[in-house]
Amino acid sequence: MQLLVYTPQVTPRIKYIFNFIFREVLRCDFELTSVSNQFITYNGPKFSYAEKPLNTELFFKANGLLLKNNIAEQDLAITDFGNERVPFAVANSALPFDIFAASFYFLSRYEEYLPYTPDEHLRFPAEKSLQYELGLLKTPAIDHWAVILKNLLLNKLGKIHFGSRKFEFIPTIDIDRAYNFKSSGIVKNTARFIRAIAKGDTERLSNMLTTGLGKKKDPFDTYQFLHQIHEKYGLTPVFFFLLSHKGDRNHDINIHPNDELLQQLIKNTQKVAKIGIHPSYASNSNVLKLKEEKALLDALLEKNIDLSRQHYLKLHLPKTYLQLIKAGINHDYTMGYASQVGFRAGTCTPFFWYDLQLEKQSHLKVHPFAVMDATLIRYLKLSPAQASMIVNELVESVKMVDGTFYSLWHNESLSETGHWKGWKEVYEKMMALSVVG
Template structure:
């Protein structure tokens, strides 16, 4: 099998990381890096160089200094136009008008999130501050798209070079922030809710409380529906459970994990689907909580749990990921924004987290999601019809590059109550379109 030879004057950890991701993870192409100019010049293999200047007549990609540096500091990023896109890290005299490898590393490593920024009310990095948002690149998995352009350039020069094929994959994920609305909250709390609803003449809420009291389904109890529809489309979902015993009063509102109905629910879901931890809002400050919550979930499921998604998508670099690694988490699904749709890391391909402070690739794999129900309904204020169109555009962008589409939904968004009336159909449309 032909192997691509790549000349780079200085092979650093950053270089190895991004070239591995683009060529092996996205393009399935075998390659070898060399910093020995003489060996490169004499080789008859398919070859390209990534440097300040070409060595000869080879396929040449001009570089900026980002991948040879070992510090985290503000960078002056030149911009240019490539096709219909504004792109960062402009260069001259190369095959491409921008440094595709530096741009990809900048997005994938979340470099800008290590720099000082003005956080939102939950101490998160705001999507509006991202370089992708500024360049209008957020809604497309640009790294995957750029990789395919690289593939076409290489194949034009070296038709015999071998690239593996990828298949589009769809993985639905469900966050269980509040397992039930009325059930398991006891007579006192539900009586207070009943009286409050009666004062406001909220007939729908009164009926829900009465139905639940009579043993009928809680509006947030959408688990049987989820099991059936995922089975219908032959999908393998992942459920993330919030297990905060004494969490943040306002933001950790799930049922106590010692509640019998909640324990039965988790055990049942674990028989049919993959389970992950939804580390509580409070766990970002009280780090021992992740260990406690993970242990509780493992005891309830009788399974080793090594996947998670941060509650409120709270990620702080590098602390959050270091905590997850320490707790024994190997897969995290938090890579996305609450307020904006799209691809926070510029890709729809799962990738290993690169720790910029230690300058090394870790074994924590990040699975980036593209769309969340709350973003569509609460932040963007879309109607169900508008949401369908928006999701379809995101789906199409991932299908175009044969990537992986992760969706983030909540059990309550399928309840057909309150603000979520009409949204069950949106989820069903998403599942149907993922297969066409």
């Protein structure tokens, strides 16, 4: 029989988080009601979510967050739950914390609407997040809690149908610089050559000369390797291309979008992968530039591209998502941190963005990633061996809840040059983790 949930008021926030937990994560059909008599007389599996129970039913106490329609600092009462520290503690409830309020707080990125001190790129710092503070960032907490909720309901209410889902691995690749030396032009490469001589960088000099003479592939031309390893494990990757013309000169340094080599690369990649736009650093504050960059990719591939990931992960809520929607983007892959690995929104399950200012679910689907190559080497300063261990832990945490694991890599980090020596093996080991069993 269908699960019935009583709550005194069926708010947009309650609809949103209950739909996500039960339909998206647990694959369980349910109905919400605010009619107490309908709930009391119902003979099937049921529970209430309110300030106090109606009778002797299974009861989950609500802390009040989901009944509100404003954005304000919250009383984040912390309690212990197993070996975890969790927010929104409550008493006299089936669980010691409000699982639905806590999940909504994480998933909506509620804290990112509150005042905070941004990092150098004006991003919300991972270290300021509640998950980081509680030690929950490396766990898809919402998915984990949902499984606990499922087992509790089965134990207390008997037969409820829960569907199943399968672990999925989706590698994503950001192309900030398609090539290191090819298509860079004489002026730029001459300047690089002079700098390499001044620094005594013999490896860089050798790469420039051998690439220029056609004796060796450009170091950043790792596309054949990527296509082969993705095919080996039966994976469907997503490539995001930066197509910035006159962008931020310190951050948007890709080849000119009209370059024939770059355009051919994008067309060839489309044959073996999904393609998305990598909105430039400069476009984050200029929606017209965002639309221009997307239009270039649309025209090149003769189709509407509706996937994106922000360059430098420049995500400012709600502004960035509103701009993406205006530009015709339906799927975004920016949800993750630069300085820490883990699950920024508390989940490894794709979800529709909830606009806290309008108090409604949008049609923009968010695909959260768990790990980025630059995070491992630049921020956490890990060796390739240490990085592989962290990646393995993250993948296993997603496999435990049959979720979706998204990785974020760059073509250049597979070049086996400079500080990226040894990191190709990290990627190979990570791809092998896509195999279940």
